[in-house]
Amino acid sequence: MLVLPSRSRRNGLRELSGRRALGLSAVTLTVLVSLAFAAVGCSSSGASSAEIIVTGSTTILPIAEIAAEDFTDQHPGTRVLVSGVGSSAGIESVTRGSSDIGTSSRDLKPAEEELGLIDTPIAIDSIAVIVHPSNPVDALTSEQVRQIFSGEITNWSEVGGEDREIGLVNRDEASGTREAFHKIVMGDSKFDRSAAVLPGTGQVRSVVANAEIAVGYISLGFATSDVKVLAIDGVVPTPETVRSGEYPIQRTLHFFTDGEPTGLALEYIDFILSEEVQEGVVRDAGFLPIPREGD
Amino acid sequence: MAEASAQNDENHKKAAHGLRLVSRSTHLKEAGLRNLFLLCAFVAVLGVALIFLFVGWRGWSIFSTYGVGAFLGGAEWDPIDGIYGILPLIYGSLVVMGGALALGTPLAVGTAIFLSEIASPRVRSIVRPAVELLAGIPSVIFGFFGLLILRPFIASTSGGLGFGAATAWIILAIMIVPTIATLTEDALGSIQPGIREASYAMGATTWQTVYKVLVPAAKIGIIDAIILGMGRAIGETMAVLMVVGNAPVFPDSVTDPIATLTTQIVIDMPYATGDHRTALFGMAIILFIVSMGLVAAVRLISRLQSAMEANR
Amino acid sequence: MSKRIANQIALALLWTSALTTVAVLFAVILYVVVNGIGQLSLGFIFTWPRGVNAEGGVWPTIVSTLYVTALAMVIVTPIAILAAVYLAEYAVQGRLVSIIRCAADTLASVPSIVMGLFGLALFVEAAHIGFSMLSAALALTFLMLPIVMRTTEEAIRAVPKYIRWGSYGLGATKWQTVRRTVLPAAMPRILTGLILATGRAVGETAVVIYTMGQAINMPVSPLDSGRPMTVHLYLLAMEGINLPAAYGTALLLMIMILGFNLSARYLLRRTRKV
Numbered sequence: 040m041l042v043l044p045s046r047s048r049r050n051g052l053r054e055l056s057g058r059r060a061l062g063l064s065a066v067t068l069t070v071l072v073s074l075a076f077a078a079v080g081c082s083s084s085g086a087s088s089a090e091i092i093v094t095g096s097t098t099i100l101p102i103a104e105i106a107a108e109d110f111t112d113q114h115p116g117t118r119v120l121v122s123g124v125g126s127s128a129g130i131e132s133v134t135r136g137s138s139d140i141g142t143s144s145r146d147l148k149p150a151e152e153e154l155g156l157i158d159t160p161i162a163i164d165s166i167a168v169i170v171h172p173s174n175p176v177d178a179l180t181s182e183q184v185r186q187i188f189s190g191e192i193t194n195w196s197e198v199g200g201e202d203r204e205i206g207l208v209n210r211d212e213a214s215g216t217r218e219a220f221h222k223i224v225m226g227d228s229k230f231d232r233s234a235a236v237l238p239g240t241g242q243v244r245s246v247v248a249n250a251e252i253a254v255g256y257i258s259l260g261f262a263t264s265d266v267k268v269l270a271i272d273g274v275v276p277t278p279e280t281v282r283s284g285e286y287p288i289q290r291t292l293h294f295f296t297d298g299e300p301t302g303l304a305l306e307y308i309d310f311i312l313s314e315e316v317q318e319g320v321v322r323d324a325g326f327l328p329i330p331r332e333g334d
Numbered sequence: 335m336a337e338a339s340a341q342n343d344e345n346h347k348k349a350a351h352g353l354r355l356v357s358r359s360t361h362l363k364e365a366g367l368r369n370l371f372l373l374c375a376f377v378a379v380l381g382v383a384l385i386f387l388f389v390g391w392r393g394w395s396i397f398s399t400y401g402v403g404a405f406l407g408g409a410e411w412d413p414i415d416g417i418y419g420i421l422p423l424i425y426g427s428l429v430v431m432g433g434a435l436a437l438g439t440p441l442a443v444g445t446a447i448f449l450s451e452i453a454s455p456r457v458r459s460i461v462r463p464a465v466e467l468l469a470g471i472p473s474v475i476f477g478f479f480g481l482l483i484l485r486p487f488i489a490s491t492s493g494g495l496g497f498g499a500a501t502a503w504i505i506l507a508i509m510i511v512p513t514i515a516t517l518t519e520d521a522l523g524s525i526q527p528g529i530r531e532a533s534y535a536m537g538a539t540t541w542q543t544v545y546k547v548l549v550p551a552a553k554i555g556i557i558d559a560i561i562l563g564m565g566r567a568i569g570e571t572m573a574v575l576m577v578v579g580n581a582p583v584f585p586d587s588v589t590d591p592i593a594t595l596t597t598q599i600v601i602d603m604p605y606a607t608g609d610h611r612t613a614l615f616g617m618a619i620i621l622f623i624v625s626m627g628l629v630a631a632v633r634l635i636s637r638l639q640s641a642m643e644a645n646r
Numbered sequence: 647m648s649k650r651i652a653n654q655i656a657l658a659l660l661w662t663s664a665l666t667t668v669a670v671l672f673a674v675i676l677y678v679v680v681n682g683i684g685q686l687s688l689g690f691i692f693t694w695p696r697g698v699n700a701e702g703g704v705w706p707t708i709v710s711t712l713y714v715t716a717l718a719m720v721i722v723t724p725i726a727i728l729a730a731v732y733l734a735e736y737a738v739q740g741r742l743v744s745i746i747r748c749a750a751d752t753l754a755s756v757p758s759i760v761m762g763l764f765g766l767a768l769f770v771e772a773a774h775i776g777f778s779m780l781s782a783a784l785a786l787t788f789l790m791l792p793i794v795m796r797t798t799e800e801a802i803r804a805v806p807k808y809i810r811w812g813s814y815g816l817g818a819t820k821w822q823t824v825r826r827t828v829l830p831a832a833m834p835r836i837l838t839g840l841i842l843a844t845g846r847a848v849g850e851t852a853v854v855i856y857t858m859g860q861a862i863n864m865p866v867s868p869l870d871s872g873r874p875m876t877v878h879l880y881l882l883a884m885e886g887i888n889l890p891a892a893y894g895t896a897l898l899l900m901i902m903i904l905g906f907n908l909s910a911r912y913l914l915r916r917t918r919k920v
Contacts, residue, residue: 101698206495211580212414213605232412235497235579235591236601241886242481250489250496261887323698360819367821371732372742374725378795379749381788385756388767444663452660463911464668470842470907471674472849474876475896478883479674508670515667539649541656562755569757571852572880596759596852603763603856618763625755633748 090118091303095129095142098215099292105320110310119307133295139304141295156295161311162326165259165281165289166220169266171251176200178270181287184224190231207234208243208255220256223288258325282330393615411582418613422582427594429499431567434506439560442514447544450522469512477576480505485577492589497579500588505573510563521555522548554639558632565628571596595621682897685890695862699888704895706864710872713865715847717783722790730798735824754792758852761789765857777859777871785857790843797839801832834917838910845906851876875899
């Protein structure tokens, strides 16, 4: 309990960035107080059945939160407390039993696989590399994308375009999209620091949409016809190529539970997987719904 | 100054004289209230001390552990790898401030001269409120305007992204106009009318009077105004943040992304921990010292001026 | 002849700079009004933002802004007015007064982001108040203190001396004189200063961004966190997904601030006439 205040506080700050900022997040202080409440409640009575704690990835925070609000509206008397402290902390928290659901934007590490956590994939985050519609470049390899964003390639002519400098548009360090892009595309390479750093998806899109030299990346769900989405390694990102795993820049968002989910946790997970949330909140946040069984 | 102090002394004596006629309890009450007011006035001193103490406390260790030279002189800002050189950010702050002053000062001083020397009362009653209202518009709205109108415009003219020093210059120049214009107008207004009349009587044109007589006479006031405008420019955060592009590097051109001390603090604060966070507070210390230095400069200049006048 | 031509050119340039300033003001206002007016409705003002991209209204952010501003004014008004009373009526020119003036000048020039980090370090963290209306209001207090102090002091100094003499002549003590005659006489101008400072607080972003928190919330107690309109506008603008709401928020903000400024001007003009 002692660790929590500082973490939640940091979480309050994290909300500044990106679309997470737009989440109707439960107030830091309220979360704090209610967590304290929850802890008291848990130890003194069995009242915790009407309340679940969801902790973990900041990328998942907005969907988990908005869904939690809709869920509690539909299930009066229940409470879902959501906080974003990072994927590792979420996995650790559900393992220790201090939360009911741990959310993570990465797969389990080998050491964590032995913990016996049950994995429920809830959405797919796929990242599109975007350029100005007039840019003659249609496709890049992952390696070229890495070289462009690390500053090794600085002119469009090096990748088959016009002889113009490349205008890099990057996301801020607190962005989950940047984190995923870095992990999947960049590997050990570092981002070119002379890139413009923007703290929001929509701004990246609108900057790329009216600067002919620009290249940026955004969640596939936010790509519109204002910008051209590039094929990566010969694969154009579409819902189909993402689901089939052909499109390389993607990751799955997970809910982890300690054993099969039961009670309110199960109901909440089922709600997240329902069409209402998958087609609503999940898509609004720029993610792709998880393929439904039988699809 | 001297007049005010004399008046105060006079009041003081009068009050002291009056107090002898009242009861002891009233006397104590009056003295107690006086001390309470002094205490309130001291809140300002307390504020400065607290800022120094708490920002300093949080940021000081970056100077001792990372090193003053490495922090201030380091050419690389890469917090992920624990590299905290803020030279590019200092450079960015100076470039952005310098350009904004170069654009904003003529505009502001021109507006002030216009208001004080040229405008008819009716025109003045439109322009002056406009300048004052401009001062009231929040910086986030200027940033919003810059981001959605100015940036695309700069992008299409320069062929770049539109983020960079040039965009910040224009926005900041607008923002410092009220600061500089108001103070310059005050300075011009405090010139004795006789000086003006003498100049016109000798057949000087309006411009000759302004250029040869009024501006030299108001020189100190104008310099003060520019210094305060400088403080405003270097400390401005949100509007600059929204248009500079936030790249902590030495850019090749004024239309390439750049970052300043203030913008880097806001961009990094959400995820900064440990030394990185300390470094951000260290940057706040620098900003605080700079703003204090500018205030000290203004005070020094006015002291020099009064010394010069005394010698005359 | 050349002197007349030079004069004409110079005058044209001075006219241009003044007109540019006015034109810029109108351009910014017009831009916000034209884009925001379609967004304004009772629904936008009085409902909550919904969903990931904050569709719907901005009501909690308006309440947060008004809450923190009111709280800051409640704290700063008595301190600043009494401090100004000290400086204008009681203080004897000396080292002490010059220290206080120097501190007020310094405080007035502190960059707002530094004030924000200070609020974060002292109120949010060291004092364990957390992200809250109170933390933000206390940080704003230090921002507004020198402004209100200066305008109040000027207002008090503008009260004619003979008013005081009359009061002393009737046997009033110093405090009685100040409270019964000087302050009431100075009140319209003091109020003007307070209103202008309020406008400043409403439009402030960097101070509150790291002291109030950024989560949307309806504040009830001073210890509740929230998201003020300025931060909401910043986040919406930088996110860039829901720009109509950003325009609407900008317009509301602008209306509030212009309202404060114009009412201050009106008040001042009315007093001058009397």
